Amino acid sequence: MITLTTDFGLKDPYMAEMKGAILTINPNATLIDITHEVEKFNIRMGAFMLASAAPYFPKGAIHVAVVDPQVGTQRRAILVQTKGGFFVGPDNGVLMLAAQAQGIEHIYELSNPKLMLPQVSSTFHGRDIFAPAAAHLDKGVAPQEFGPEITDPVTPKFAAVEHKKGVLFAEVLYVDGFGNAVTNIPQKEVSKSDTVEVNLHHVSLRLALAKTYAENKFHEPIALIGSHGFLELALNQGSFAEKFRVNAGDKAQVSVV
Amino acid sequence: MITLTTDFGLKDPYMAEMKGAILTINPNATLIDITHEVEKFNIRMGAFMLASAAPYFPKGAIHVAVVDPQVGTQRRAILVQTKGGFFVGPDNGVLMLAAQAQGIEHIYELSNPKLMLPQVSSTFHGRDIFAPAAAHLDKGVAPQEFGPEITDPVTPKFAAVEHKKGVLFAEVLYVDGFGNAVTNIPQKEVSKSDTVEVNLHHVSLRLALAKTYAENKFHEPIALIGSHGFLELALNQGSFAEKFRVNAGDKAQVSVV
Amino acid sequence: MITLTTDFGLKDPYMAEMKGAILTINPNATLIDITHEVEKFNIRMGAFMLASAAPYFPKGAIHVAVVDPQVGTQRRAILVQTKGGFFVGPDNGVLMLAAQAQGIEHIYELSNPKLMLPQVSSTFHGRDIFAPAAAHLDKGVAPQEFGPEITDPVTPKFAAVEHKKGVLFAEVLYVDGFGNAVTNIPQKEVSKSDTVEVNLHHVSLRLALAKTYAENKFHEPIALIGSHGFLELALNQGSFAEKFRVNAGDKAQVSVV
Numbered sequence: 001m002i003t004l005t006t007d008f009g010l011k012d013p014y015m016a017e018m019k020g021a022i023l024t025i026n027p028n029a030t031l032i033d034i035t036h037e038v039e040k041f042n043i044r045m046g047a048f049m050l051a052s053a054a055p056y057f058p059k060g061a062i063h064v065a066v067v068d069p070q071v072g073t074q075r076r077a078i079l080v081q082t083k084g085g086f087f088v089g090p091d092n093g094v095l096m097l098a099a100q101a102q103g104i105e106h107i108y109e110l111s112n113p114k115l116m117l118p119q120v121s122s123t124f125h126g127r128d129i130f131a132p133a134a135a136h137l138d139k140g141v142a143p144q145e146f147g148p149e150i151t152d153p154v155t156p157k158f159a160a161v162e163h164k165k166g167v168l169f170a171e172v173l174y175v176d177g178f179g180n181a182v183t184n185i186p187q188k189e190v191s192k193s194d195t196v197e198v199n200l201h202h203v204s205l206r207l208a209l210a211k212t213y214a215e216n217k218f219h220e221p222i223a224l225i226g227s228h229g230f231l232e233l234a235l236n237q238g239s240f241a242e243k244f245r246v247n248a249g250d251k252a253q254v255s256v257v
Numbered sequence: 258m259i260t261l262t263t264d265f266g267l268k269d270p271y272m273a274e275m276k277g278a279i280l281t282i283n284p285n286a287t288l289i290d291i292t293h294e295v296e297k298f299n300i301r302m303g304a305f306m307l308a309s310a311a312p313y314f315p316k317g318a319i320h321v322a323v324v325d326p327q328v329g330t331q332r333r334a335i336l337v338q339t340k341g342g343f344f345v346g347p348d349n350g351v352l353m354l355a356a357q358a359q360g361i362e363h364i365y366e367l368s369n370p371k372l373m374l375p376q377v378s379s380t381f382h383g384r385d386i387f388a389p390a391a392a393h394l395d396k397g398v399a400p401q402e403f404g405p406e407i408t409d410p411v412t413p414k415f416a417a418v419e420h421k422k423g424v425l426f427a428e429v430l431y432v433d434g435f436g437n438a439v440t441n442i443p444q445k446e447v448s449k450s451d452t453v454e455v456n457l458h459h460v461s462l463r464l465a466l467a468k469t470y471a472e473n474k475f476h477e478p479i480a481l482i483g484s485h486g487f488l489e490l491a492l493n494q495g496s497f498a499e500k501f502r503v504n505a506g507d508k509a510q511v512s513v514v
Numbered sequence: 515m516i517t518l519t520t521d522f523g524l525k526d527p528y529m530a531e532m533k534g535a536i537l538t539i540n541p542n543a544t545l546i547d548i549t550h551e552v553e554k555f556n557i558r559m560g561a562f563m564l565a566s567a568a569p570y571f572p573k574g575a576i577h578v579a580v581v582d583p584q585v586g587t588q589r590r591a592i593l594v595q596t597k598g599g600f601f602v603g604p605d606n607g608v609l610m611l612a613a614q615a616q617g618i619e620h621i622y623e624l625s626n627p628k629l630m631l632p633q634v635s636s637t638f639h640g641r642d643i644f645a646p647a648a649a650h651l652d653k654g655v656a657p658q659e660f661g662p663e664i665t666d667p668v669t670p671k672f673a674a675v676e677h678k679k680g681v682l683f684a685e686v687l688y689v690d691g692f693g694n695a696v697t698n699i700p701q702k703e704v705s706k707s708d709t710v711e712v713n714l715h716h717v718s719l720r721l722a723l724a725k726t727y728a729e730n731k732f733h734e735p736i737a738l739i740g741s742h743g744f745l746e747l748a749l750n751q752g753s754f755a756e757k758f759r760v761n762a763g764d765k766a767q768v769s770v771v
Contacts, residue, residue: 003273008691011690012690013549014741016548016549017567020568020571020575023546024570030280034270035273049269049270054277055277056273057280058281061277070728071728072725072727072729121741123726123740124741127741177266211379214329232380236326258541287537289533292524294524309527311534313535314534433525433526470583471583484531493583494555
């Protein structure tokens with residue numbers, strides 16, 4: 001089983017070319033899209049998407065992620081073997097949040113040209129290097145066949161919550177399609193409370209900490225622990241992000257009341 | 258075979274998490290997307306989408322639909338067994354238009370925790386309850402294993418056409434991506450005519466009842482029976498809805514001429 | 515293996531109805547989306563998408579493409595057998611760019627009603643004629659069973675580059691989701707150079723001919739040979755098309771410097 005996470009969008013044929021490349025090598029591969037709508041070039045968002053979805057896939061699944069602004073330069077192509085499966089993509093951090101969560105065992109540089117397409121372009125390694133690597137791996141080629149082991153992968157820093165005098169200095173990790181603002185505050189930081197005070201750049205809100213979206217009135221704001229275990233700010237049947245003009249990356253100060 | 262209809266969009270990882278949950282339980286499941294772009298929280302549109310597509314799937318197919326603004330509240334989770342297959346989702350009507358068309362045999366409440374994910378969030382039953390139910394059902398678990406039979410499902414009323422003095426008082430059910438306005442007027446109401454007069458809120462049109470879109474001049478309006486058997490208002494190679502500012506839910510008065 | 519290229523979008527249930535129709539006839543079919551976001555009614559763009567992706571699929575793959583503004587009129591439905599596989603769709607040119615590249619062997623008109631859905635609408639041949647044809651073909655029905663051979667398919671002219679006094683008079687074939695402007699200038703026309711001068715309708719640029727997007731500074735323009743072998747104009751991590759207001763169809767005059 002091979003999953004795909006990219007910033008290619010669904011209009012262009014690029015994602016299909018990757019799938020064709022995989023199926024040409026391994027016609028029996030099961031292919032599952034995680035998303036192709038990562039914001040263009042946004043490695044952190046790609047990492048977050050992959051880390052959100054990967055835990056729900058079977059052990060041994062192969063996850064390909066291509067958010068790759070440095071394609072064709074000296075940045076390496078890697079295969080990460082974890083306790084739960086495999087991750088294939090550029091060595092720019094997009095794989096690491098999900099891979100670390102599963103426990104990394106080995107990382108190999110993809111450098112064996114026999115396991116790439118015969119012609120490798122300098123602009124589309126998703127199709128020419130990563131897709132073939134996933135297809136061969138899924139067919140049973142051993143990870144160490146792909147290239148030498150490396151120990152210095154690029155690992156992005158994801159914002160950690162800071163505590164200062166009882167206030168959590170946090171950040172909006174992600175705004176989802178419903179307009180829910182997912183913060184980087186894990187459940188344990190707020191689990192003893194039933195109300196939180198949230199200060200965003202231009203608004204201060206005192207919010208009940210609810211179990212689900214429909215607990216407040218229609219279009220009223222609410223705080224809750226979302227399905228990935230982080231504090232989330234939402235409106236009942238509306239977009240919190242639109243109403244309060246919140247974007248990914250915004251700072252949030254949160255106090256448990 | 259399992260189909261998926263949601264309002265999750267394709268940007269977020271939610272749809273992929275559902276697929277991962279299914280494939281973890283049943284790695285051999287065949288998954289087909291109907292759409293993930295139902296308008297957020299629009300149960301009627303989800304019901305219409307599912308009812309449009311379900312008749313074209315093989316007998317025995319399992320259809321999961323998640324448009325679920327009341328997730329985590331007292332609203333029930335259900336499995337509907339019909340003469341043609343199975344429907345899994347919230348008990349808010351989203352399943353019922355399609356299920357009724359196939360002939361409902363039994364409805365069960367999804368309440369057996371052994372057939373859910375080990376941890377059930379209060380915000381994402383698509384992943385934690387509906388996806389596992391579909392996966393287990395596809396593997397052969399009997400419908401009655403999921404919970405007690407119920408007989409009082411929530412059933413939405415879909416607008417019926419009214420007749421007054423030879424005028425059909427109708428409604429635009431749906432505007433598709435081409436800008437075609439699909440009404441709730443079934444073929445039989447207009448089948449004896451070759452012209453219809455259509456009154457929308459701000460425009461009156463006398464339209465030839467054509468067989469297909471290309472029968473009128475480029476960008477000229479036309480009426481026809483669409484592929485689901487309803488009267489549809491269209492432009493040849495253009496958007497009727499944009500030209501005449503028509504939205505789903507708009508009233509239409511139609512006379513056969 | 516069956517691929518699908520349409521202008522149906524992902525919001526409507528049409529693409530799913532096609533898949534259901536295929537799977538009802540042939541439950542074991544492997545279905546791969548190339549794209550459903552071809553610009554509505556844009557046959558040339560559909561042809562370009564299909565021709566971009568088809569070479570990466572296995573020999574014998576069946577490619578269905580539906581961009582079909584003349585559906586229900588006298589335009590024919592065809593099946594093209596090539597040295598590499600099969601193409602199914604309307605006889606309006608959408609199949610021909612990809613099919614010609616593989617070497618056409620035979621073209622058959624789809625006219626055998628036994629290999630269509632029992633009821634054929636006049637507005638949705640994708641579901642009622644093309645999907646069933648692909649499903650039956652994938653199951654092993656011989657191409658000549660579908661209808662009589664024809665020899666006069668509609669073949670669109672794709673813009674060829676003209677040379678005048680050392681200047682290439684070219685055209686932007688396509689603007690991709692990253693904002694890269696793909697021209698119709700093949701690699702061989704510029705392969706001996708390291709700089710090109712590009713004149714678009716309102717701007718003149720002298721660009722280094724690079725190997726990949728990241729070779730210039732952030733948000734600076736660059737020219738390169740894209741992954742399909744054509745000269746492409748790009749920004750490093752930005753949208754060339756947006757910055758220089760370029761659209762598909764725009765003329766470009768290019769000189770090798």
